[in-house]
Amino acid sequence: MVKTVIFDMDGVIVDTEPVHHYAYHEHFKELKINVTDAIYETFTGNSTRNVFQKLKDLFDLKEDVEDLILRKRHIFNDAFDTKPDLFLIDGVEDLIKDLHSNEIQLIVASSASKGTINRVFTRFNLHQYFTHIVSGEDFPKSKPHPAIFEHAASLSVNPKENCIIIEDSTNGVVAAKGAGIYCLGYKSLHTKGQDLTLADSIINDFKEVNAEKIRVLL
Structure with missing residues (x-):
């Protein structure tokens, strides 16, 4: 689960x-x-x-x-x-709120700098939902190296076996699988030239999933 x-x-x-x-x-x-x-x-x-x-x-x-x-x-x-036209990905805010309200722990692990992550999280009021923020700037090797996801999983209050990763890039999916963690690939209009075939499952829209469906992926 x-x-x-x-x-x-x-x-x-x-x-x-x-x-x-x-x-x-x-x-x-x-x-x-x-x-x-x-x-x-x-x-x-x-x-x-x-x-x-x-x-x-x-x-x-x-x-x-x-x-x-x-x-x-x-x-x-x-x-x-x-830039005025910067928006959250369609459907992701509802998913984040649904997961959080169902007591599923949320962690962000991004290659972006801490400053950029905090700018995004402050602009869209997301800090309240996530227990940890992990930035790629703290690691000598970027995705597809699995270090960032291994560290994120170590911050979970649950075993790695109860974690999943949501990724939209080739490098991210490879990193997730290298860390030995289930990967849900997100393929959208924003995903260009990315190969998600190594993901354990793939969605095209966040409206396809909710807390109930995600909870039983494992």
């Missing part, structure tokens, strides 16, 4: 990808590097630090990784604070 649900954030709770896309590509212009769509798609599920470590090697960038991170986050934060 499922007693803890571990949520990814980007693409699962909120679609901040357009803001990230804007911030990254504005930064790429400043750096005068040509990051193709194919290269950019491989970054899904990676922390900002890991993205710039890869870009530094790929384009032989002279800038320090920490400086690159700070500049991108500055562009992102400016865009995030001024």
Whole structure:
């Protein structure tokens, strides 16, 4: 029986990808590097630090990784604070409230920085539902490495065997399965170029599930 649900954030709770896309590509212009769509798609599920470590090697960038991170986050934060059309993924707020009211523990484990997670959670008043926030910036390796989900599961008040993960990216699903945790794949209009075939089950809309249905997935 499922007693803890571990949520990814980007693409699962909120679609901040357009803001990230804007911030990254504005930064790429400043750096005068040509990051193709194919290269950019491989970054899904990676922390900002890991993205710039890869870009530094790929384009032989002279800038320090920490400086690159700070500049991108500055562009992102400016865009995030001024963008009016930022909404939670359709149906996810009702699911979060339903799970919480049925005493299922909720944890978020996202590759995003703590600052970005807190911005999203504050904007949409989500802190009250989640017991823990786990950020990818605290781990040297990003998804598909399972470390972030292994840590999230260790924070659960229940055994790992009673946890599931909701993910929308190839890297996230691989990380979930690498951690040995049941993965519910979320495939939506926002999910582009992502392979969810390793997920234990897949939904296309959060209206397909509720606390009752999720509780019996295991």
